[in-house]
Amino acid sequence: MRILKHAWNWFDDITGISDLIGPLMKHPVPRARKSAWFYVLGSATLIAFLIQIVTGIALASGYVPSSGQAYNTLVFITGTSFGRIVRGMHAFGADAMIILIGLHTIRVYLMAAYKYPRQMNWLTGAGLLMLTLLMAFTGQLLRWDQTGFWSVVIAAEQGGRTPLIGNWLGHFILAGDTVGGATLSRFFAAHVFFIPALIFLLIGFHLYLVLHNGISEPPQAGRPVDPKTYRSWYRALLARDGEPFWPDAAWRDVVFGFLVIATVAGLAIAVGPPGIGKPPDPTIVQASPRPEWYFLWYYALLTLIPKWSEDWVIILGPALFVVTLILLPLVAGKGERSPLRRPWSFVIVAFVMFMIAYYGVVGHVAPWSPRMEALPLPPRVVGATSGPVAEGAIVFHEKGCEYCHTVSGYGGIRGPDLTFAGDTMTSAQMTTRIFSGGANMPSYTGNLTPDQLSSLLAFLTSRHRRPLLSLPEASR
Amino acid sequence: MSGNVPSEHAQHGREETGRRRFLSRLSVALGALGAAFVAIPSVGFLLGLRKTPQVWRTVGKLSDFQLGSTVNVSFLDSSPLAWSGVTAQTAAWLRRVNDNQFIAFSMHCTHLGCPVRWLADANLFMCPCHGGVFYADGSVASGPPPKPLNQYPVRVENDEVQILTSPVPIT
Numbered sequence: 001m002r003i004l005k006h007a008w009n010w011f012d013d014i015t016g017i018s019d020l021i022g023p024l025m026k027h028p029v030p031r032a033r034k035s036a037w038f039y040v041l042g043s044a045t046l047i048a049f050l051i052q053i054v055t056g057i058a059l060a061s062g063y064v065p066s067s068g069q070a071y072n073t074l075v076f077i078t079g080t081s082f083g084r085i086v087r088g089m090h091a092f093g094a095d096a097m098i099i100l101i102g103l104h105t106i107r108v109y110l111m112a113a114y115k116y117p118r119q120m121n122w123l124t125g126a127g128l129l130m131l132t133l134l135m136a137f138t139g140q141l142l143r144w145d146q147t148g149f150w151s152v153v154i155a156a157e158q159g160g161r162t163p164l165i166g167n168w169l170g171h172f173i174l175a176g177d178t179v180g181g182a183t184l185s186r187f188f189a190a191h192v193f194f195i196p197a198l199i200f201l202l203i204g205f206h207l208y209l210v211l212h213n214g215i216s217e218p219p220q221a222g223r224p225v226d227p228k229t230y231r232s233w234y235r236a237l238l239a240r241d242g243e244p245f246w247p248d249a250a251w252r253d254v255v256f257g258f259l260v261i262a263t264v265a266g267l268a269i270a271v272g273p274p275g276i277g278k279p280p281d282p283t284i285v286q287a288s289p290r291p292e293w294y295f296l297w298y299y300a301l302l303t304l305i306p307k308w309s310e311d312w313v314i315i316l317g318p319a320l321f322v323v324t325l326i327l328l329p330l331v332a333g334k335g336e337r338s339p340l341r342r343p344w345s346f347v348i349v350a351f352v353m354f355m356i357a358y359y360g361v362v363g364h365v366a367p368w369s370p371r372m373e374a375l376p377l378p379p380r381v382v383g384a385t386s387g388p389v390a391e392g393a394i395v396f397h398e399k400g401c402e403y404c405h406t407v408s409g410y411g412g413i414r415g416p417d418l419t420f421a422g423d424t425m426t427s428a429q430m431t432t433r434i435f436s437g438g439a440n441m442p443s444y445t446g447n448l449t450p451d452q453l454s455s456l457l458a459f460l461t462s463r464h465r466r467p468l469l470s471l472p473e474a475s476r
Numbered sequence: 477m478s479g480n481v482p483s484e485h486a487q488h489g490r491e492e493t494g495r496r497r498f499l500s501r502l503s504v505a506l507g508a509l510g511a512a513f514v515a516i517p518s519v520g521f522l523l524g525l526r527k528t529p530q531v532w533r534t535v536g537k538l539s540d541f542q543l544g545s546t547v548n549v550s551f552l553d554s555s556p557l558a559w560s561g562v563t564a565q566t567a568a569w570l571r572r573v574n575d576n577q578f579i580a581f582s583m584h585c586t587h588l589g590c591p592v593r594w595l596a597d598a599n600l601f602m603c604p605c606h607g608g609v610f611y612a613d614g615s616v617a618s619g620p621p622p623k624p625l626n627q628y629p630v631r632v633e634n635d636e637v638q639i640l641t642s643p644v645p646i647t
Contacts (some may be wrong), residue, residue, distance in 0.1 A: 066563020090644025149563065150590060153644065154605075157589035160646035170646030176526045177643035180564060186522075281562040282583070283550035285592050286603040302588075303606045307620055368607040368619075372593060398597035403608070414607050442609045442617030447599050 002419040016054035028242030029249050030217035030234075036252060037217065038111070041252040044260050046203065048097035051264055052135075056192065059083075063142070065188035067181050070144040071279050078273060088268025094136055096264050098294050101132050109328075110345055112337035113216035116227040119329035120215060122204040131199050133294075138191040140292050144184055149280035150289035152179055152187070161314045168193075179282065214238065215245075219337035225333055231464040276289035296363030297356045303368050304359075370403035381408040383462065385455075390455035392459025395452045399444065409465065415441060426432070430460055528555040532631065532638040535570060541578070541637060546571040546594045546612070549580075554641040568628055568639060569594050569601070571612075580639050581614050583625040586647045592625065601625060623647055 012018050031302075032039050063082060065074045078084035105125065108114060114122035137155070142149045152174060160170035175182040214234055243249060278284055291299045305313050339345050374397070379385050382393040396402050404414035421430070431453070437443030448456065533551035541547065549570045556564030557605075569581040569592075581601070583591045590605035600617060601610035609617040614625035629640040 066559040066561070067557075067563040068559045071561075153584065153589040156583075156644065156646060157587075167646050171525055171643065172523070174644060177528050178553050178566060180553055182526060183563070279562055281565065282550070282591070283562075283565045283567040285548055285567065285583070285591060285593050289590060303620065307622070309618065310622075328641070369604055370602050370607050370609075372595075372602060372604060391561035400595050400598035400600055400602060403602065437618060440607065440618045441602055442611065 022210065025246035025250075026244040027211065027214075028238040029215050029245045030237055031241055031243055032218050032249070035111075035116045035218045036249070037256070039249070040253050040256040041100055041107050042210075043081060044256050045097060045100040045104050047257040047260050048093055048100055048264070049199065049203070051089060051093040052097060052180045053196070055086045055093060058086045059090055059386050060192060063188075064220075065142070065185050067144070067179070067184040067280070070142070070184055071276070074143060074145075074276055074448050078276065084272055085265075085268050087273035088271065089264050090139075091274050092264045094139055094270075095293075096260055097132055098136055100260070101129055105129055106349055109218065110339045110349060111219050111301060112225075112332075112333060112339070112342060112345070113219075114329040114332075115225045115335070115337055116230055116333050117213050118216060119333055121206060123326065126207065126322075127202050128199060128206065129196055129325070130322065131202065132195055133189060135195055135199070135290065136294055137167075138187050138195065141187055142184070142191055143274070143276060144280050145277035146280055146284065146287050147277050147289045149179060149282065150287060151291075152183055154289065158314050163315070180462060216337075219339070221336070221338040221340045223337070224335045235299070247268050267426040272464070288372075290366070291363070293360060293364070297359035298363075300359040300363030300366075303366075304362070365413075367413045369412070370400070370414060372403050374402045374411045377402065377410050381410060382459070388455040388458035389462045390459075392455035392462075395448070395456045396459055399448070399452075399456075401456075404441070420463055422461045422467045423465050425460075427457050427461055430457055484645075528553065528641075530554060530640050530642060532633070532640055534638050534639050535568075535634045536574070538576075538635045538637060541570065543571040543572050543574065546596065548594070549639070551639055551641065566641065567591075570630070570637070570639070576632050578619055578637055580602060580628040580630045582628060582642075582645055583618075584626065585619040585621055586616075586623040586625060587619070589644070589647075590613040 058079060062073060062077045062080075064070055074087075076267060078087055108122065108125065137151070141151045154168040156173040159173050160166045162169050171177065175186050217234070278287070290296075296376070301317075302310065302313065336342060376397040377393045379390075382390055384390040384393075396405075396407070401418075403410040404412040406413055406417045406419060408419050425433075433441075434448070434453070435443060435445045517557055520550045531554040533554075535549040535551050546569050550565045553560070553564050553566055565588040567583050569583065570579075573579055581592075585592050585603040585605065585608050586608055587603065587608050590603050590645045592601040592603045592608070592610065594601055599612045601612075601614070603609070603619070603621070606620050608619035610621065610625050611617045614627065616622075616624060626645040628642055631638050631640075
């Protein structure tokens with residue numbers, strides 16, 4: 001022990017490290033009292049990021065960022081016992097980082113901690129939020145399975161909607177004319193070097209600003225921020241009622257941060273990493289790419305908005321999000337901080353949370369997606385094994401009707417449920433609909449023989465609200 | 477500062493200020509130039525997209541394709557990098573229209589690029605992502621796609637059906 005103490009004293013003497021770190025750790029912070037636990041979200045985000053760095057380095061040591069081999073190396077990593085855990089931690093760590101940075105943003109917004117003098121704290125934080133989303137996108141893509149492959153194509157098509165430079169941008173994302181050898185390496189470099197470097201820079205700046213401006217005190221209704229007097233008032237507050245950051249405030253960060261790490265590790269061990277899909281082979285036609293949960297709401301929104309607005313929303317939607325984040329501290333940099341005096345802030349947060357949750361669920365269900373794996377209707381549902389009704393049920397499946405229309409719980413949910421079609425439509429109305437189609441239904445003019453049409457109508461008109469027929473044993 | 481030699485001091489101060497201004501400008505300029513030496517080739521490499529020529533790729537013998545049927549074919553990109561693996565392939569939907577005429581549709585939905593599937597019985601292309609549907613001729617039947625399916629040039633040479641490799645269409 002004495003030797004260690006000597007060694008430390010010698011090291012500290014020639015480096016001055018405790019003179020540097022000590023005041024930083026012990027700097028006074030306002031007592032947050034009842035809201036103290038709200039203040040752990042920022043450091044927890046940082047801890048999630050540190051998990052990503054460590055597990056990411058471990059993964060990079062086994063991953064080959066080549067379009068032809070990445071998939072196999074991922075299968076290899078997942079096949080080792082620690083590799084499986086590390087992959088799981090990297091995936092759950094990404095979820096944690098997104099959730100935590102989202103909650104941190106909400107906390108800062110609700111408490112209006114972005115007001116003077118902390119506008120730049122907010123702006124650097126907004127930059128970190130966007131970079132985190134970019135990390136999430138590029139990261140799921142590095143799995144380089146079928147979904148990873150198609151994510152690149154979809155990103156390129158979305159980028160392609162940009163006016164003037166769209167075509168160039170689309171091919172820039174692909175790194176050439178088509179997805180190929182050059183594509184994945186770039187996303188790897190972006191995910192592992194470029195974006196993390198920017199994140200490091202911004203975190204450094206963000207933390208410097210937290211120290212420079214001091215952590216915001218919990219807001220109080222009727223105590224607006226006045227830039228002329230705020231700094232001296234804040235200094236007086238710290239002198240009167242501050243507490244040293246270490247350990248009075250920091251212990252909560254440590255406890256919560258530990259819980260984050262334990263949760264991520266626990267989930268990684270218990271649940272394991274996300275499954276690896278089919279290989280990134282563009283010739284495999286059976287592909288239904290879906291975004292990760294954090295982008296599902298956006299996927300749903302892009303589907304449900306009117307068709308004419310799509311070009312605008314794809315470009316202006318994200319642009320508006322960025323501009324709003326930037327403008328917020330610039331136009332609302334002073335005045336009341338308490339959410340009680342800013343009731344709109346609750347409405348806005350509730351609205352955003354609702355949109356993300358509601359459209360996330362909608363995007364997960366994806367009612368607009370045809371259920372192309374739907375099997376032919378069983379005789380129990382059809383109610384006949386021969387004759388026009390049975391033939392019509394086959395036409396209903398073969399012509400793809402069933403992919404979008406439900407009958408007795410089978411099939412897709414894009415179009416109306418046809419379980420009781422015979423009760424609601426006449427044969428003539430059905431014929432008109434089948435031939436004319438609709439905004440989301442193709443016209444079947446010229447696509448059905450008279451026989452097919454009549455058996456299809458026989459099947460549809462036989463759909464009535466009545467108990468299902470029980471068939472004799474022989475027809476099962 | 478002594479009062480009897482003010483001009484000498486002022487003269488010296490002016491020289492000093494000028495010297496400092498020159499040195500700081502020199503440092504900033506050299507710094508910028510040095511950064512440019514590093515940045516130009518790096519950014520240039522990143523922005524320089526590899527242009528590949530368009531070439532005709534054989535996807536099968538004429539006799540392999542039945543009249544009127546639409547099948548999935550795949551072909552090698554024009555100049556794939558050695559480490560492209562399976563991504564060096566491109567797939568297309570190929571239909572034999574008559575003895576010597578083919579249509580090759582791009583797999584990419586014109587909405588956001590997802591892979592459309594040909595439903596032979598239904599005579600439709602369907603996209604699994606947002607439910608876009610195209611008629612057999614590639615025109616939009618329903619859903620969000622803004623444009624008909626893209627087509628690749630196809631030709632028949634010496635009894636071989638060939639498709640011209642093309643960039644992924646960005647719509």
